Amino acid sequence: MSLAQSIYRNPHWQLVQSQWLNLVRLPSYSLPTLLFPLMFYSFFGLVMIPGQSLWLLCTFATFGVLGTALFAFGVGVASERAQGWLLLLRASPAPVNAILAGKAISAMLFAAITIVAMSWLAALFGDVRLPIGAWVSLVLVLVAGTLPFCLLGLAIGLWLSPNAAPAVINLIYLPLGFLSGLWIPVPALPDALQTLATWLPPYHLAGLALHVTGALPGPWLVHLLVLLLYTLIFGFLAALGWRHFTGN
Amino acid sequence: MKHLILIFVLIATLAILTLLLPTPGASSESPPVVSHFAIDNVRVFDGHQVIENATVIVQDGQVRSVGDNETLSAGVERIDGSGKTLLPGLIDGHAHSFGDSRIDAARFGVTSLLDMFTAPEQLLPARQQRTSLDRSTQADLFSAGILATAPGGHGTQYGLDVPTLDQPDETADWVAERIAEGSDYIKIVVEPLGGRLPTLNAEIVAALVEAAHAHGVLALAHASTLEDATMALNAGVDGLVHIFQDQPVPEAFIAQALESGLFVVPTTVVLGSMLGAVDGSTWLEHDHLGPRLSPVQRQSLTQPGWATSLGQQRWPLVLANIQALHQAGVPIIAGSDAPNPGTGHGISVHHELQLLVEAGLTPIEALMAATSVPAQRFSLEGRGCIKPGCRADLLLVSGNPIADIEATGAIERVWKNGQEIELAYIAPPTEAIGRDEHDLLAPDERQYWQAASDQFMGGKSTASMENRESGVLVQGQLLTGSFSPYSGAMWMAGSGAMEAVDLADRQHLSVRIKGDGGPFQLMIFSGASPGAMPVMLDLVQDDAEYGLDVELADLALLEPGHFRAFGIFATGQPRDVEFEIVEARLE
Numbered sequence: 001m002s003l004a005q006s007i008y009r010n011p012h013w014q015l016v017q018s019q020w021l022n023l024v025r026l027p028s029y030s031l032p033t034l035l036f037p038l039m040f041y042s043f044f045g046l047v048m049i050p051g052q053s054l055w056l057l058c059t060f061a062t063f064g065v066l067g068t069a070l071f072a073f074g075v076g077v078a079s080e081r082a083q084g085w086l087l088l089l090r091a092s093p094a095p096v097n098a099i100l101a102g103k104a105i106s107a108m109l110f111a112a113i114t115i116v117a118m119s120w121l122a123a124l125f126g127d128v129r130l131p132i133g134a135w136v137s138l139v140l141v142l143v144a145g146t147l148p149f150c151l152l153g154l155a156i157g158l159w160l161s162p163n164a165a166p167a168v169i170n171l172i173y174l175p176l177g178f179l180s181g182l183w184i185p186v187p188a189l190p191d192a193l194q195t196l197a198t199w200l201p202p203y204h205l206a207g208l209a210l211h212v213t214g215a216l217p218g219p220w221l222v223h224l225l226v227l228l229l230y231t232l233i234f235g236f237l238a239a240l241g242w243r244h245f246t247g248n
Numbered sequence: 249m250k251h252l253i254l255i256f257v258l259i260a261t262l263a264i265l266t267l268l269l270p271t272p273g274a275s276s277e278s279p280p281v282v283s284h285f286a287i288d289n290v291r292v293f294d295g296h297q298v299i300e301n302a303t304v305i306v307q308d309g310q311v312r313s314v315g316d317n318e319t320l321s322a323g324v325e326r327i328d329g330s331g332k333t334l335l336p337g338l339i340d341g342h343a344h345s346f347g348d349s350r351i352d353a354a355r356f357g358v359t360s361l362l363d364m365f366t367a368p369e370q371l372l373p374a375r376q377q378r379t380s381l382d383r384s385t386q387a388d389l390f391s392a393g394i395l396a397t398a399p400g401g402h403g404t405q406y407g408l409d410v411p412t413l414d415q416p417d418e419t420a421d422w423v424a425e426r427i428a429e430g431s432d433y434i435k436i437v438v439e440p441l442g443g444r445l446p447t448l449n450a451e452i453v454a455a456l457v458e459a460a461h462a463h464g465v466l467a468l469a470h471a472s473t474l475e476d477a478t479m480a481l482n483a484g485v486d487g488l489v490h491i492f493q494d495q496p497v498p499e500a501f502i503a504q505a506l507e508s509g510l511f512v513v514p515t516t517v518v519l520g521s522m523l524g525a526v527d528g529s530t531w532l533e534h535d536h537l538g539p540r541l542s543p544v545q546r547q548s549l550t551q552p553g554w555a556t557s558l559g560q561q562r563w564p565l566v567l568a569n570i571q572a573l574h575q576a577g578v579p580i581i582a583g584s585d586a587p588n589p590g591t592g593h594g595i596s597v598h599h600e601l602q603l604l605v606e607a608g609l610t611p612i613e614a615l616m617a618a619t620s621v622p623a624q625r626f627s628l629e630g631r632g633c634i635k636p637g638c639r640a641d642l643l644l645v646s647g648n649p650i651a652d653i654e655a656t657g658a659i660e661r662v663w664k665n666g667q668e669i670e671l672a673y674i675a676p677p678t679e680a681i682g683r684d685e686h687d688l689l690a691p692d693e694r695q696y697w698q699a700a701s702d703q704f705m706g707g708k709s710t711a712s713m714e715n716r717e718s719g720v721l722v723q724g725q726l727l728t729g730s731f732s733p734y735s736g737a738m739w740m741a742g743s744g745a746m747e748a749v750d751l752a753d754r755q756h757l758s759v760r761i762k763g764d765g766g767p768f769q770l771m772i773f774s775g776a777s778p779g780a781m782p783v784m785l786d787l788v789q790d791d792a793e794y795g796l797d798v799e800l801a802d803l804a805l806l807e808p809g810h811f812r813a814f815g816i817f818a819t820g821q822p823r824d825v826e827f828e829i830v831e832a833r834l835e
Contacts, residue, residue, distance in 0.1 A: 017251050054376050109255070112262050119269055129272040129380060139266050187372070187428045194428075214379055216372070218427060219463055 012098040019102030023072060023110065033071050034114055037064030041118050044183060046125045053126025055185055055216070057118060058138070058209035063182040064114035065142050066202050069149035070156075070169050072107040077157025078165035081245060090246065104150050111146045115139050130213055137212035145205040148227055151234035152201075158241030176202055201230040272309075272381050283309055283640070283666035290329025291648060295336050295620035295633035298612070298650055304334055306640040309381030309666040313636050332660065333648055335615065336632050337641025339622040340387075340597045341513040342489050342583025345370065348776070349586070349593045350386035352542050355671050356594025357643035357662045360631050362583070362622060363391035364435050364468070364489055367408055371430030381639070383667045387594075390626065392468065393431035396422065396456050398446040402439040402470070413448060416455040423459035433466040433626070434459075435489065438476040447476075454483040466626065468513075474501065487511040487625065489583065493519060493562045497569045502576045511625050513583035514570045516603040521590020523559030523566070528590035528599065537595060537657055542673040543775045543807050545592035550805070551781070553589050571608035579625065580609065582618035598657045601649075611653040640666035675776045678810055681741055681749040688739055688832040689719055699724070700815055701735045711735040711825070719762075719830040726822050734769070735825045736817030739832065746773065748810040751800070755808075756835045759816055760795035761787065763827025767820045768794045772803070773812040787816070795831070 023029055037060055045056030080086045089099060116139060122128040130138070153169070160168055177183060179193060180202035186194055197203045204223040210216040211223070284307045292299040292314060305312045337359025343349065345363045353361055360378075371391055378388035396419075397403040399412040413422055423434055436456050440447040448456075453469070460467035461484070468487045469480035473494040480488065481504055491514035505512075520526025528549040532538050541549070553559070574580050582604060584596035591599070597618060604614040623632030630639040642663040647655035662669050685693050697720055699713035711724035724735040742749045759770060766789060771782035783806050787794035800808050816832075818825040 013252065017255065020255060021251060052372070052376075055372065109258065113258075116262050116265050120265065123270045127382075129270050132267060132269070132271055135266055135269040135271075139262075185372075187430075194425075215376065216428070216430065217464075 012095060012101070015094060015098040016102035016105055019099060020106045020109070022076070023103075023106045029071055029075070030110065033064075033068045033110060034117075037061070037067060037114050038118055038121065040183070042121060042125075046121065052185070053122050054128045054130075054213060055210065057122040057126070057128060058213055058215055059182040059185065059206045061115045061118050061138070061142055062145070062180075062202055062206040062209055063177045064118065065111045065146050065205065066149050066177060066182075067173060068110040068114060069107050069146045070153040070173055072103055072110065073150050073153025074156040074160075074169040075153075075162075075166050076103065077154055078160055078162040081157065082162035086245070100154070104147065107150055108143050108146045112139060112143050115142050134213050138209055141208050141212055142205070145208065145227065148201055148205075148231040148234050151231060151238045155234055155237035155241045158238060158245045176200060180206060182206055201227060204230075272379065283307065283663075285325040285327060287327045287329045287334055287644065290644070291333040291650075292634055293333060293335050293612070293615055293619075293650065294635055295623070296616065304329075304634060304642075306642070306663070306666045309640055310630075311634055311636055311638045311640050311642075314634055327644075327661075329644065332644055332646050333650070333655065334634060335643040335645065335649070335656065336619045336634050336638070337387075337643055337662070337664065338582075338597050338618040338656075339628065339632055340584050340586070340594075341581035341618070341622045342515050342585045343593065344585070344587065345389055345391065346587070348542065348544060350389060352545050352592070352673075353387040353586075353594040353597075354385060354662065354664055354669055355540060355542075355673070356537070356598065357645075357656075357659050358594040358597045359387050359641035359643075359662075359664050360622075360628060361387045361389050361391075361593075362626060363389055363393075364470075364583075364585075365395040365403060366391055366393065368393040368426075368429040368431070375430050381665045384664050385669050386664070388631075390432045390628070391430070392433055392435035393426050393429050395435045395437050395470075396448065397437040397439075398448050398452075401446045401448070402437050402441065413452055413456070416451045419452060419455040420459045420462075423456065423463060427463050427465065431465070433468060436467060436469045436480065436485065438469055438471045438480055440476070450479050450483060453480060453485075457484045474498070477501070481505060481508065481510060484508065485510070487513060487581070489513045490515050490519065490585075491566055491569050491573075493523075493565045493569065496565060497572045502573060502578065505573065505578050506576060511579040511581055511621070512570075512573055513581040514566070514604075514607075515583045515585040515600070516566060516570065516607065517596050517600045518585035518588045518591050519566050520563060520603060521588075522553040523563045524553050525559060525563035526590060526599075526603070528592065528596065531592065531595055531599070534657070537598075537659070540672055541592065541595065543675075543805065543810075544587070545595060545673075547775070547781050547805055548587035549590065549592040549595070551589035567603075567607040570604065574607070574609055574613070579621050580604065580613075580617045581622045581625065582614065601653050601656055605653045611650050614653055615649065615656075675807070675809060678748045678750045679742075680752045681754070681811070682743075686754075686833055686835045688834055689829065693739075694720070696740045697737055698740070699736075700738045700817075702733050707733050709733045709735040711737065713737050716828065719828045721828045722816075722818075722825065724818075724825045726818050726820070726825055728822055732819065733822070734771075734815075734817035734819050736768075736815055736827075737829060738813050738815035740813045741811045746812045748774070748776070748812050751808040751811045751834075754834050755800055756797070756833075757800060757814065758795070758797040758831065758833045758835075759787070759814075759829065760793055760831035761816060761827045761829050762793055763818075763825075764792060765823060766794060766818070768827070769817050769819045770796050770798070770814060771817060772806055772814045774807040774810050775812075776807070776810050782815075793830075794827075 041060035180200040181197050186197050204226045207223040211218050211220045286305045288303050292302045339360045343361040345366045374389035395403045457467040466486040469485040471477040477492045582600045584591050586593045586596045601614045619632035644661040646658045649655040699711040701709040701711040708727040714721040722737045726735045768787040770785045773782045
């Protein structure tokens with residue numbers, strides 16, 4: 001048996017792959033989460049506000065990451081929970097952690113597609129030029145930054161009903177993006193909103209992206225620590241949610 | 249299995265696409281940059297030392313090699329540098345960027361500006377621009393943005409919205425705001441002006457320094473006395489952006505400066521000009537450089553300083569303190585403080601180099617003060633150097649500035665990002681004035697008048713205007729609150745506010761007003777930059793009338809090709825203002 005085959009037969013990988021297929025075969029997920037950030041970036045970052053392509057690449061790519069993570073987990077988990085699919089999986093010998101890992105890896109892949117596509121838009125139409133290290137860092141930072149938002153989505157998906165989850169996610173997704181300065185740069189927001197932004201996790205992920213691309217070198221350690229803190233909080237909420245779900 | 253393979257293929261594709269993203273200098277979309285040339289047989293100052301008879305090869309915006317002659321493919325331009333010296337594009341360690349400052353600086357071989365206070369809106373675009381190696385005709389900008397000062401303190405008088413500091417616990421947020429606006433470092437003002445101005449106390453200065461360092465940026469201080477400079481040094485600042493000149497620098501200060509690694513940007517040229525010891529206006533007569541000065545440069549160079557007797561005493565201390573610090577090993581950085589009185593962007597860096605040599609630096613040390621020293625202290629990678637990989641910001645001068653520092657002014661060619669830039673000042677073209685009425689109080693011209701006061705500049709004076717058959721009546725109040733209060737009315741030459749037009753054949757302006765309690769001034773606004781200072785002339789009293797007839801050609805600083813507006817204003821002491829403009833003719 002070749003290595004590839006043995007990987008393939010591994011139940012963990014099977015589940016990772018099934019979660020990927022799950023998302024790919026759901027155009028109502030894959031198209032909006034991929035296309036919306038690219039469309040927004042084209043409108044705002046390239047056409048309407050010229051000269052700020054790099055800055056807005058960082059923030060709109062963060063926005064894309066936010067969407068892929070929240071929708072993959074929040075909506076997906078809530079509906080699978082409602083269909084009893086999660087319960088069934090739990091009863092089966094299937095490793096649950098592989099299901100979650102599968103979803104996370106899929107969300108990261110989708111995030112990576114968004115980020116790379118948006119980077120190419122920025123390079124071709126926004127004249128953005130970065131050293132190769134900065135391009136790679138941008139992609140890696142944002143792909144890794146998917147994690148806290150995956151956990152946030154997971155917590156929402158576990159706590160809320162399948163009808164409420166999409167609504168709540170939409171309610172979080174758009175305002176969180178705006179208030180974190182992902183659409184309009186934070187320095188251009190009113191003072192009160194600027195203060196609010198520093199409390200929101202996407203602001204810090206965008207801060208890291210701005211830092212590694214050199215658009216705005218900043219306190220990267222602070223951004224990183226805040227994101228880690230949020231990852232712990234969201235992880236804790238998701239763990240509580242898991243208990244809530246399994247206790248049902 | 250198919251999907252597993254697809255996932256890996258997808259990951260590999262994304263990785264490859266990421267690695268193929270365009271990098272600076274290797275643009276795939278915009279047409280290839282034609283910047284490939286060699287300068288042969290040239291004396292090179294590489295930021296640290298001199299290399300005689302070298303060949304410098306520039307390619308794609310960067311210096312590719314410095315060394316012996318090399319065979320290059322046909323078609324690569326070869327420039328003969330015999331008898332000439334190639335310098336790194338100079339760095340102005342203290343400037344204020346407004347309007348066309350960065351273009352003016354670059355035309356004089358100053359390709360990076362370390363701004364010490366300006367409007368923050370330009371910072372983020374400038375940040376993106378300076379990372380590029382694309383063609384540019386401007387000096388790159390690094391900036392403190394808004395300065396740190398006390399409410400009502402130095403820096404609040406220029407009409408910019410300056411958030412001030414009152415308490416040490418405000419400093420962390422204040423610094424974070426500057427960083428978010430794009431400030432590269434923090435400038436802190438310690439300027440009590442002999443007790444006449446509110447200023448930051450030691451506690452706030454120390455907190456600011458700490459906050460700046462927490463963000464990993466430099467903290468710099470404006471101080472003009474030993475006492476204030478010592479306070480800043482104790483607070484831990486990285487640099488002083490002026491040299492103090494109230495007393496000789498004591499040994500203890502030097503020892504502490506050396507220990508803390510302090511650098512000093514003495515701004516000799518602006519201090520000399522303020523103290524009346526240095527005359528920037530002589531540059532207007534310079535054979536080579538005078539004709540290249542823009543109207544804005546000429547304007548600021550000819551603005552007078554104080555020229556007090558105190559100044560004459562203090563000027564030797566300026567030079568002596570620079571020498572003492574320099575000899576002890578405190579790093580000195582060349583800075584002009586342009587466009588303050590007696591200085592002009594770009595040109596005054598050359599003036600500063602001469603003054604630093606006068607203060608006791610060798611020409612090489614002076615050149616280092618405008619290249620490698622600021623590059624190192626401000627972490628300006630690839631600037632202030634001529635080495636492989638350095639940004640191709642280059643200044644070619646005839647003669648040898650190592651022997652005679654004045655030769656830096658013998659500018660022959662300047663390259664920014666490896667592309668040659670035009671050295672002459674070129675005024676942007678304007679439309680000719682479209683109206684042919686010479687009587688500016690005629691009914692058709694009345695719409696071009698408007699009331700104006702110093703509120704525009706942050707002052708408190710008021711003005712209102714009423715059209716009467718006999719003329720334009722102005723009423724208002726002149727109140728203190730800005731540097732130079734004014735209240736009156738303006739006539740606009742173009743159809744847009746302050747739009748520049750070419751006056752073409754008009755040569756003569758005459759105005760007459762009825763009113764009492766002068767002084768009144770005629771201010772004429774012209775120039776390629778809307779921010780250029782107006783020409784100011786006092787109206788002459790004749791009984792109850794004040795008036796003036798001026799030949800426009802007699803006004804050296806007026807640009808009839810870019811005429812924007814003129815205004816008639818009550819100026820001087822606070823008072824109620826009422827006058828009627830009864831004659832205004834432009835013929």
